[in-house]
Amino acid sequence: MTWFVLIAIVVGVVFGKWVMPAGWEAHLDVITSAALCIMLFGVGIDIGSQREAWSRLWKMGLKVFLVPLMVCIGSLGGAALAGIALGMPFNESAAIGAGFGWYSLSGVLLAKIYSVEIGALAFLTNVSRELMAFLLIPLLAARVGKMAAVAPGGATTMDTTLPLIARVTDPDTAVIALVNGTVLSSLVPLLVPLFINI
Amino acid sequence: MGVIFISLGLGVALGFLRPLSVSQSKMMFRVTMAGLFLLLVVMGAQLGVNQEVLNNLGKIGFKAVVLAGFAVAGSILAVHILFRWLDPKGSGKKTASENRENLCQ
Numbered sequence: 625m626t627w628f629v630l631i632a633i634v635v636g637v638v639f640g641k642w643v644m645p646a647g648w649e650a651h652l653d654v655i656t657s658a659a660l661c662i663m664l665f666g667v668g669i670d671i672g673s674q675r676e677a678w679s680r681l682w683k684m685g686l687k688v689f690l691v692p693l694m695v696c697i698g699s700l701g702g703a704a705l706a707g708i709a710l711g712m713p714f715n716e717s718a719a720i721g722a723g724f725g726w727y728s729l730s731g732v733l734l735a736k737i738y739s740v741e742i743g744a745l746a747f748l749t750n751v752s753r754e755l756m757a758f759l760l761i762p763l764l765a766a767r768v769g770k771m772a773a774v775a776p777g778g779a780t781t782m783d784t785t786l787p788l789i790a791r792v793t794d795p796d797t798a799v800i801a802l803v804n805g806t807v808l809s810s811l812v813p814l815l816v817p818l819f820i821n822i
Numbered sequence: 823m824g825v826i827f828i829s830l831g832l833g834v835a836l837g838f839l840r841p842l843s844v845s846q847s848k849m850m851f852r853v854t855m856a857g858l859f860l861l862l863v864v865m866g867a868q869l870g871v872n873q874e875v876l877n878n879l880g881k882i883g884f885k886a887v888v889l890a891g892f893a894v895a896g897s898i899l900a901v902h903i904l905f906r907w908l909d910p911k912g913s914g915k916k917t918a919s920e921n922r923e924n925l926c927q
Contacts, residue, residue, distance in 0.1 A: 632859050636866020641876075649871055656864045661829040663857030666850045668833020673841035687908075694900035702896025706889045721893045744878070748886035749893075751869070756894050758862075764898065771905045775897040783830075784861065787854045 629758040674795035692807035715822045722815035723750040724778030724808045765792040774801045781805035
């Protein structure tokens with residue numbers, strides 16, 4: 625699965641840099657949206673048909689919200705620690721960490737309300753986070769545990785990394801991943817401005 | 823953003839009302855994998871076509887990778903510690919439904 629992801633990205637970079645005719649960039653957004661919709665529709669069917677998993681989620685209750693809480697604490701703490709190592713102010717590193725992998729939103733938000741440089745850094749950091757998530761999810765699911773496989777994706781576990789998590793874990797974990805991504809995604813537009821203004 | 827939630831919601835509703843058979847489930851797997859492949863290729867192409875991002879990759883790329891790596895490591899650690907504490911034995915155990923994954927690979 626990791627090779628599948630790596631090869632797809634390399635093919636994309638090569639295509640974008642040397643093959644793609646100029647002016648196609650605008651169409652890429654349409655293609656991603658369409659691909660994402662088709663994929664999520666399929667994932668939705670898969671999740672919806674797991675009735676047993678839904679009843680189990682109901683029994684799990686509030687425990688399910690512990691996963692996004694821990695991912696949030698871990699992301700902010702980790703980014704702040706990295707910030708100290710890189711000599712960055714706390715507000716910048718924490719706000720970038722609060723992007724939780726949602727690179728488009730965190731990048732644009734920070735570029736608008738703070739500075740273009742930090743916006744670009746937030747974009748690249750969260751792109752890297754998504755790439756790392758794609759590479760780590762299959763490894764974590766196989767070696768560490770299913771819950772650990774939900775952690776690296778952050779906000780992306782409700783869309784782009786959800787199909788991968790669903791494939792390498794089980795339906796229960798896919799439902800938790802969906803909840804995790806939804807909670808974290810709704811926190812991004814709140815926490816990014818909050819931390820940058822500290 | 824709205825369309826994304828609608829696709830997902832429609833799929834969940836359809837799957838809940840009419841659960842898939844094994845062969846339909848296999849077909850759906852191929853469709854979602856094709857979608858994922860396309861998505862990753864386009865993501866790569868968006869990076870490849872953006873000369874500014876490529877030029878600055880060395881400069882801010884290092885910072886970005888360090889920040890992302892620490893954030894990812896912190897998340898995994900926090901979740902792992904919590905689930906080890908809640909369920910000391912069970913966090914990595916296999917379940918019957920994981921057979922689906924073996925079937926597909």
